[in-house]
Amino acid sequence: MHELSIVMSIIDITEKESAKHNASQVDEIELEIGTLSGIEMPAFDFAWQQAVRSTLLENAKRTINEIPGEGLCMECDALFPMQQLYEPCPVCGHHFISIQKGKELRVKSLVIN
Amino acid sequence: MCATCGCDANASSSIRQIGEDHDHSHDHTHDHTHSHGHGHSHSKTIVEVEKDVLYENNLLAQRNRGYFDAKNILALNLVSSPGSGKTSLLERTLTDLKDQFTCYVIEGDQQTSRDADRIHATGTKVAQINTGKGCHLDAHMILHALQGMKPVENSILFIENVGNLVCPAMFDLGEKERVVIISVTEGDDKPIKYPDMFHTSTVCVINKTDLLPYVPFSMEKVKEYARQVNPDLQFIEVSCTSGEGLPQWYQWLKEKVLLPQSV
Incomplete structure (x- = not known):
């Protein structure tokens, strides 16, 4: 359940950003979460x-x-969609893969009031 | 309020230096003590935050890393599922290398100081972090455990994470290397069932090899699966009971303890 720690960090970031802007309310929050x-x-x-x-x-x-x-x-420089960390390259079958996308875990934006 | 990092001082995790007179408990809540005033201006602002959720942890991890680098401390984060033999591996290692290195241990468990007591019995300086309901150690806990520990230069710090093959993977502690431990009683498909941990580790210690004749565990398969997730992963096969393979593990440690560089 590390997800709880993650949510607590998101709340923390939100409160710090809101305090900077003297906001008393957050209407919207936009998150980016990669599938990996x-x-x-x-x-x-x-x-x-x-x-x-x-x-x-x-x-x-x-x-x-x-x-x-x-x-x-x-x-082989192939760029391919990746669902699991253990997937081989669909072109050559090798496992030396550099993850380009999917590791994101970010607070993108807030709409404050 | 803690002067170092500004954390407030109420309970959910605690840190104790085992074998010392006083306890330094360092506690946290995630209370939100601000008021929720209701203003009546309705101007909406979009704030482009673009901030990594783990930013705070990663920042503290880098501070820990800088501290370790400056003092030439080899900090290792030992991760595994519960019962793989992390503490047994440490007991053997600390006893066998006693005369060669100064070692320190930070123990992470949800409750009790049982593991820290076992480490303390080997004569090693040890701090126990109890995470309470928490399922992993984070960089912040390590920072505070270090404050009570004051490790000397050119030493080895073993951080035994909470037994959990999932959650600790996401939290950088500032370690030099992440060591994942798996035992032959666990099943050889663990690396692809819990890929994140094997993906983020640099070394895999395969423990309890003395039990290989009694369990359907394939050494070839476990390595094949682990390499699918992490082709660079190194393997060290050991038995803490028979002592088989331990010299290889000690050799690895010795190679990693960098001698201070002269300028």
């Missing part, structure tokens, strides 16, 4: 519901941009 980031979405949702209570994010609309995994084969 190690976040289980059901666990994340569960943690979110519990953790945002009595915080600035309690009533905020949450938008999650899910970023699909993308690997670059270090052997």
Whole structure:
């Protein structure tokens, strides 16, 4: 359940950013979560519901941009969609892969009031 | 309020230096003590935050890393599922290398100081972090454990993470190397069932090799699966019971303890 720690970090970032702008309310939050980031979405949702209570994010609309995994084969330079870390390159079958996308875990933007 | 990092001082994780007179408990809550005032200006602002969620942890991890580099401390993050033999490996290692290196241990468990007591019995300086409900150590806990520990230069710091093959993968502690430990009783497909941990580790210690005759575990398969996730992963096969393979592990440690560079 590291998802709870992740949600707590998101709340922390939100509160710091809101304080900078003297905001008393957060209307929207936009997150970027890669499919290879190690976040289980059901666990994340569960943690979110519990953790945002009595915080600035309690009533905020949450938008999650899910970023699909993308690997670059270090052997043959093929760029391919990646669902799992153990997938071989679909072109040459090698496992020397550099992850290009999918590890993202970011607070992209806030709409504050 | 902690002067180093500004954390507030209420309970959820605690740190104890084992074998010392006083306890330095260092506790946290995630209370939100600000008021939720309701202003009536309705001007909306979009703030482009663009901030990594783990930014805070990664920042503290880099501070720890700088501290380790400056003092030439080899910091290792030992990760595994519960029961793979992390503490047994440490007990053997600390006893066998006692005369060659100064070692320190940070123990992470949800509850009790049982592991730290075992380490303390080997004569090694040890701090126990109890994470309470938490499932992993983070860089912040390590920072505070170090403050009580004050490790000397050219030493080895073993950080035994909470037994969990999932959550600790995401949290950089500032370690030099991440060592994943798997035992032959666990099944050889662990690396692809829990790929994140094997992906982020540099060395894989395969423990309990003395039990190989009794379990359907293929050494070839486990390595093949692990290399699918991480082609650069190194393997060291050991048995903490029979002592087989331990010289290889000690050799690896010796190679990693860099001698201070003269300028």
